[in-house]
Amino acid sequence: MSRQEKARGSRMKMIGVGDAGGQVVEHILRAGWLPGVEGVVFNTDAVGLGRMQLGERLALGRSLTRGLGTGGDMELGRRAAVHDADEVKAVVADVALVFLMVGLGGGTGGGAGPEIARMARDCGAMVLGMATLPFSFEGERRRQQAAQQLEMLRQHADAVVVIPNDKLLKLVGDDATALEAFRKCDEVMAIGARAVWQLLARPALIHLDFAALRNALGGQHGEGVVVFGEATGADRATQAVEALLANPLMENGQILGRSERVLVSVCGGKDLTLGEVQKCASAVKRIAPRAQIELGAAVDEDYGKKLSVTIVASTAVPARKPTPVPVPVAVTTGEAQPTVRPAERSAAGTVPGAAAREVSAKSRPKQGELPLEKRSSGRFENSEPTLWEGENLDVPTYVRKGVALTG
């Protein structure tokens, strides 16, 4: 049975890694949004884990961190995951689809997250990553680290929805507390997970297979927004779309105009009509003329008279040619494997355990050319950009089209 066949109608799990990921899982479990999906939280920080009340809670790398967390050291986080590979594999065994929730930038989510994604895939699961990028007020180091981690996550997950936290600031306003802001991130991630889950798990009116889903969620590796709108009543389709567009994340619909791919998930009760689905889709199509739209519609009996529209829009970021990402040569449990990060791959082949630790502590993560950087237009930098339907044509075509220049 192929991985995709397994994904339909069989076991799904959501795995939160680190504090941020754990919060999201807890948020979803508390809201009861994804019935039938088991929640698992991995954390290296025993205190953080202790705060969680729902789902299966598992400590990672206890012997490495003594339950004190990683202190933002992604290498330590990664090693913790490798160390407890047996436990992780036990969790992901026989699971068809894994929602992997991580907050990038830190040690556990960003370090262990990609590793867990890899293990889940090795066990035959489809992995849908949902990752947040840190707020810019969290500092440059975290941002750079997050960029590096995102790259690794993308290597291992089947699809990744990326939500830059900075965008969420608009949702909460300036006077929001940090706690409220983080809470909002959890919610947005949860909404995204639910939209995908609805499409995969509920009886479908318009079926969207996982390949299409993966396509919509960033074949080109997008940075995305997830927005949700719902309404009841006579004209509920139109109203739901309007509610969705009123969301500050949509920037008055401008986000859609810039988007390359948009996943539209319509969900309603038994009385959901094709006409309503079509209304929602054409409304989105109108605002996002350039985007490739993947439409799915599902019926959820619990919905009653409600109708909800969720969109996951991703603006394309150029695909990068696969950089060798640390894949331990042989994963044997109980022994931390030294790995080589992209930044130092030229410097070191295999370094003995202790030395690797030292090297990684010394080397600053250098990610000058990650897709999150501003795209260069070279000699046209200082001239007026040539804009054509919102695209800056001064940026090389191969960059915009995401063509990898491999020999």
Next chain:
Amino acid sequence: MGLFAREQIVVGLEVGTTKVCVVVAEVLENHELMIIGSALAPSRGVRKGEIVEMEAAVQSVQEAITRAEDETGVEIHTVYAAVTGGHIRSFNNRGNVVVTRDDGEIGTQDINNVLLNAKAVSIPVDHAIIHAIRQRFFVDGQDGIQNPVGMFGTKLEADVHVIHGLRTRLHNTLRCIRQVPLEIKSIVVSSFASALAVLTPENQQEGALVIDMGGGVTDYILFREGIVEHSGVLAVGGDHVTNDIALGLKVPINRAERLKVEHGSVLMPDTEEIIRYKREVGLPELELSRRQLCRIMNLRIEETLTLIRQDVQKRGFLDYLGAGVFLTGGCARTAGIQKLAEGVFGCPVTLAYSRVAPGTGTVMESPEYSTAVGLVRYAVSSQRDVAPMGGWSTRWNRMWQTAWDRIRTFF
């Protein structure tokens, strides 16, 4: 130079992104054109077809003019100048008037009025009209009329193709040329000039798209039934190709330019080749993949052509290109571009050189000269109308008689 001689000399000047091009021609008795000389000078201070550094640009123009004067022995005072730039826009507009004469016979005055009316369109306040090219007339709703003078009707309508651009940017080009100093007889949009150089009247009748891919911008113009139906400027040119190569292969700009010219193609090679080149003393020889080079070029040129195709297709003219697509400008030299363009447009593509009348040298048959040659052609066609006595009525009357008239422009 005597007064008589000067009247017979016309000069086309194109201040391009990579070169300044001057073409000097003599207008013969029968309004035939004889090109007596030309000159090129590398251009500085111009980016994407627009002047960004006045001093440098003025020097470049002076240099080109001096070379042309040396070659032809003609003193150049007046020029026809080409303008281009990403700010240039176009649209079609219809004007209408009620025929003035009681008996309903349409006179030249009515024609003037209707064209004025068609030109009176709202363009952005900071824009100025460069051309309002006449397309066709309608008399009481009957369409397809080329010359309504003498016809009877009550309502006269005219379609014009209006090309306009940012006043300040146009002014920069004009100021640069005036500082040389030269007098500007008239300005012409590059795409229109290029089309005059490469298209025969038959081509214009059958339907043709002229794409002039220069260093900084790509101008295009579409003719159908001898009428300008559409035109546009895309501020993407050969410089972008070079820039893409420089960024993609991580080589300096001038090296990228050489790679493009010497090894580049827009078609992917079947087998991988390694390009080796020597660098400064002490640095090791560098090896580059030709496949990568070609891919970068292919993506850029194909994209540019595709954007133009989409623009033309949107307006529904793609099926009317009986004569096909004519590629000119420096980028037309790119290896494989003809085949690529045929794939994009799905119709025959011609690499077009200027059609030049008697007295030409082979140098004219390079695509870089199209715009400048077109300028002198434009000059001839407009002079032919003004030459005898120059009055408005005679001028208009004469216009109906020649094939050029359908595309004549008004200022």
